[in-house]
Amino acid sequence: MSFLIAFLALSFLVFFHELGHFIAARIFGVRVEVFSIGFGVKIFSKKIGETQYALSMIPLGGYVKLKGQNDLDVLEQNCQNDSYSNKSPFVKIIILFAGPFFNFILAFFLFFMVGNMGVSTYLPIVGEVKKNMPAFEAGILENDEILSINAKQIKTWMDLQEAVAKDTMLNLVVLRKDKILDFTIRPEIIKAKNIFGEEIQKGVIGIAPSGKIGIVKYTGFESFEYASKKLYESSKIILLSVQKLISGIIPLKEVSGPVMIVDKLAQASKSDFVLLLLWVGLISVNLGILNLLPIPALDGGQILFNFYEILTRKPIYEKAKYYLTLFGWIILLSLMLLGLRNDILRLLGVW
Template identity: 55%
Template sequence: MFIILAFLILSFLVFFHELGHYIAARICGVRVETFSIGFGKKIICKTYRGTDYALSLIPLGGYVKLKGQGDLNPLEKDEAKDSYSTKKPLIKIVILFAGPLFNFILAFAIYLSIALYGGIEGVLPIVGEVKKDMPAFVAGLKEGDQIININQKKIRSWNEVHALISSEARVDMEIMRQGKKLSFSIPAQIQKRENVFGEMVDIYVIGIVARGDVGIIYQGLLDSIYYAFMEFYKSSKMILMGIQKMLIGVVSLKEIGGPIMIVDSIANFAQKDLTILFLWVALISVNLGILNLLPIPALDGGQILFNLYEILTGRMIHEQGARYLTLLGWVILFSLMLLGVFNDLRRIFGA
């Protein structure tokens, strides 16, 4: 049952991405020939106002086929007024960018909905242990101090305390102690820590630990919007850093996950906690949007580059070159997909 739910969620994410392309194309006067969830042979197909709406055999993706646009031939032409190929490059970019944009909108909406639904619980910014002889101890911080702001930034949770302190050589902190506001200026120390990518990096510390009090830290519309924005920003940053680390070899290619891992993860979270499931779905949606903007010719990002080239140079990219680059893009995509599936199977069988 949960596996079926996972496939439905993944299909919905793809549907929402393609819906962005579909709506933008219709607004820009481009005829949509096919709107398909899945690839391959069409299992169910219904034609309505010139568009084939289809559910296809392979449920790991989807596509929108526009008049005058070909996946294997980026310079496919159709001189009709409602053809994609007759539109100006800027209009094409709008249509191409709309898919990833819808993924970002969906992720933001999920984060916002989670925050509005009763608020977000988290560890409150209240100091627990103050480590002896560390900068915070020397400055005079005490257990029970509630941190109000750090370096002129309002603090809501201990996560924000950690994020700000770890990146600042000096911490200007305002705290509340027994109803009184006190200010401290604390020089931080550097320590070696392992980050999420397994690298040893230098971070700043002042020697304080959270007391562990849990409470509602985001509630109300404005706080919820702030939470949604910050979660979207952190998710995007983490994904982009992951891609960067993989390109420079810090993260092994063995860490690439495929559709099996995604479906399995969604199914596992669905059995545990609804909020965590939605957070995971939002992260996948951000990931889908960012990956589609990568400058690989077979993806939206690569096609956007072709159109930017035309805007900057005043001429279209050479047809044969565009065709070869697009084919290369498909080779890269299928290679990554096969690698992901191989890694998924390796994890399942415990290699």
């Protein structure tokens, strides 16, 4: 059952991405010939109006086939009014960008829902206070609850860590039993490792969490802030991961494919619905950003071609477009095969 939920979630993400392309195309009068969830042989199809809606055999993607656009033949042209190839580069960019944009909208909505439903997280309650560190010297005690730092409300231990990591003077408002106390603390700067294993400097005050977990809810404008922050942080991590992968800091064996994505979604569906929503939101952001990468086989590469036409006032040479797109497909298929290989090796316990 969990794997069925995972496949449905992944299919929904693809559907929403393609829905963005579909709606933008229809707004600008482009005929949509096929709207398919999945690739390969069509299991089910029904034509409504001018569009054939299909469910295809391989459920790891999807596509919309626009009149005058063919991913397998990038040189296909059609000069009729309802053709994609007859539209201006600016309109093409909007249609291409609409898919990833819908992924960002979906992710924001899911994060917004999570904020309202409540997130299970470590509470900002102090456990161990390390001797001879700033918090100890200021008088912070075990079981103190941090209410705010520099007038900003602290709801989670992560909020506390983010505030302390900055090299600034901190004004802490603390709840100790039934008393509200104020403390002024200067963080100590130490060397640490970030999520990519790189050495960084960050501020610490010498406290550890008590381990108490609670459900933190966000209401009203807080939900909007939470969703915006999650969308920004997710996008930033994914972009940095791509950069670190290209530069070689992240090894190729860390690249994941569709098998691992489905596995993660299945695990999340077993444990907690909120966790499942968070994972779907994160994958939606991932799908949006990866589709905007400047690889000719993806939306981002096609957007670059159209920007080139806007700047030079002439389309890219047909042969150049053909070979660049072919090269893009080679890169894309290589990454997919690499991800699939890594997934299989992980499942077999090799890594």
